[in-house]
Amino acid sequence: MTEEKEVKFYDKKISRRQMLKYTGAGAAGVALGASGLGSLMSVFGMAMPDDDERATNKINFYGAHQSGIATDVPTHVYFASLNVVVTSLKELQDLFKTWTPLTVRLMNGEPIGDSSTNGYVPAKDTGEAKGLDASNLTITFGVGPSLFDKPGLGLAHKRPKELTDLPHFPKDQLDPTYTGGDICIQACADDPQVAFHAVRNLIRAASGKVTMKWSQAGFNSYPMKKSKKQTPRNLFAFKDGTVNVNTKSKTDMNEVVWVQPGETASWMTGGTYLVARRIQMHLETWDRTALGEQEATFGRHRDTGAPIGLHQENDDLGLERKDASGQPTIPADSHARLARESGERMLRRSFSYSSGVIDATGTYDAGLLFISFQKHPKQFIKIQNSFGRVDKLNEYITHRGSAMFACFPGIQKGSYIGEALFKSL
Numbered sequence: 001m002t003e004e005k006e007v008k009f010y011d012k013k014i015s016r017r018q019m020l021k022y023t024g025a026g027a028a029g030v031a032l033g034a035s036g037l038g039s040l041m042s043v044f045g046m047a048m049p050d051d052d053e054r055a056t057n058k059i060n061f062y063g064a065h066q067s068g069i070a071t072d073v074p075t076h077v078y079f080a081s082l083n084v085v086v087t088s089l090k091e092l093q094d095l096f097k098t099w100t101p102l103t104v105r106l107m108n109g110e111p112i113g114d115s116s117t118n119g120y121v122p123a124k125d126t127g128e129a130k131g132l133d134a135s136n137l138t139i140t141f142g143v144g145p146s147l148f149d150k151p152g153l154g155l156a157h158k159r160p161k162e163l164t165d166l167p168h169f170p171k172d173q174l175d176p177t178y179t180g181g182d183i184c185i186q187a188c189a190d191d192p193q194v195a196f197h198a199v200r201n202l203i204r205a206a207s208g209k210v211t212m213k214w215s216q217a218g219f220n221s222y223p224m225k226k227s228k229k230q231t232p233r234n235l236f237a238f239k240d241g242t243v244n245v246n247t248k249s250k251t252d253m254n255e256v257v258w259v260q261p262g263e264t265a266s267w268m269t270g271g272t273y274l275v276a277r278r279i280q281m282h283l284e285t286w287d288r289t290a291l292g293e294q295e296a297t298f299g300r301h302r303d304t305g306a307p308i309g310l311h312q313e314n315d316d317l318g319l320e321r322k323d324a325s326g327q328p329t330i331p332a333d334s335h336a337r338l339a340r341e342s343g344e345r346m347l348r349r350s351f352s353y354s355s356g357v358i359d360a361t362g363t364y365d366a367g368l369l370f371i372s373f374q375k376h377p378k379q380f381i382k383i384q385n386s387f388g389r390v391d392k393l394n395e396y397i398t399h400r401g402s403a404m405f406a407c408f409p410g411i412q413k414g415s416y417i418g419e420a421l422f423k424s425l
């Protein structure tokens with residue numbers, strides 16, 4: 001980096017020369033290079049940590065896209081939907097600025113602040129992740145349609161027109177307790193305590209600026225074969241996630257998930273839309289259902305995950321196949337068939353949940369925290385409409401919660417979460 005080059009620290013542009021003057025780092029400071037910027041930045045009163053390449057089981061925060069979307073799915077999620085109580089745009093912007101360095105530290109597997117031994121004040125970090133590593137923690141931020149209508153923020157004209165509440169779908173029985181929200185934080189990790197700790201500390205740092213609307217913890221288990229993670233099974237015991245977008249394929253991701261320049265509001269370029277549905281799965285009914293019926297429900301075999309009549313999980317569905325009586329081998333009302341016939345694609349990244357008992361019925365409150373990413377909400381809407389009242393799976397599930405969030409593009413060093421939105425104002 002030359003002395004003339006400017007570095008950006010949030011909104012302020014500070015020349016390298018100016019910075020060295022402030023820090024008195026002189027020649028020693030030059031040797032720090034870009035990766036030493038974080039420690040230099042801290043002299044302005046705000047710690048600006050960098051991704052720590054030495055941390056174990058660590059996923060980087062900085063990049064073209066937010067983590068927790070294309071990154072491998074770990075075993076746990078803690079998903080929180082928040083409402084903001086800020087009354088000015090500046091306060092909202094400051095909230096995301098505050099969250100940025102904290103998120104970097106959490107993803108490095110560090111506490112959010114230096115540990116204090118002062119017995120007279122609460123510790124900076126709540127402490128329950130002490131001794132645990134980064135656990136592949138990812139933290140994804142999104143904003144809901146309701147944020148743009150908050151009085152005093154002046155954001156209404158920045159809401160992308162497709163960022164609206166989802167339409168009512170047949171069979172929806174949404175509970176407002178699990179619906180909507182101004183901001184979401186999706187924390188995924190291979191340790192449930194690390195995921196929970198991340199959200200807890202971010203919310204704590206936003207005290208007086210946000211309230212919790214709803215949250216949901218979730219899990220996935222991955223059988224291993226020849227040291228390779230296999231498709232996890234959902235609580236109906238079927239392999240779930242067989243046909244999905246290839247997150248390693250740039251072409252696939254650009255086609256299905258990442259908003260491309262000019263496709264919608266400019267601040268969403270490189271971002272994506274997150275749909276969350278809290279779907280109760282009626283385990284008691286399912287467990288009384290014959291295996292053949294269960295397989296007909298999905299159009300796949302339970303054991304192998306292969307399409308009905310075939311043997312390998314990754315065999316093509318073969319929708320044209322007919323049985324001996326001329327009926328489609330993959331039933332017309334099966335879930336996989338209806339999804340495929342919609343002609344739409346999405347990145348599914350769901351987790352099972354189990355949250356005690358539903359009082360009124362004495363049944364499990366368990367199911368799927370369905371999460372999908374798509375460049376336009378119409379992708380979800382089209383697939384869900386294809387299920388409509390026809391999907392055989394409807395007999396066994398009830399959609400109880402719903403939310404949609406616009407997830408910001410990735411964050412570059414020197415920038416902050418959501419900067420693209422605030423810069424566009």
Ligand SMILES: C=CC1=C(C)c2cc3[nH]c(cc4nc(cc5[nH]c(cc1n2)c(C)c5CCC(=O)O)C(CCC(=O)O)=C4C)c(C)c3C=C
Binds near residue numbers: 238281380
């Ligand atoms: C609107 C999108 C979807 C919702 C909601 C949804 C709910 C849901 N799905 C399962 C279990 C399975 N889904 C499977 C396939 C599948 N599901 C969707 C979309 C939604 N699912 C798509 C796009 C697909 C892929 C279809 C294809 O092109 O082949 C499968 C089969 C295995 C697989 O491919 O993953 C299962 C099993 C549950 C239990 C559920 C709600 C609780």
Ligand SMILES: [Fe+2]
Binds near residue numbers: 335339
């Ligand atoms: Fe599905």
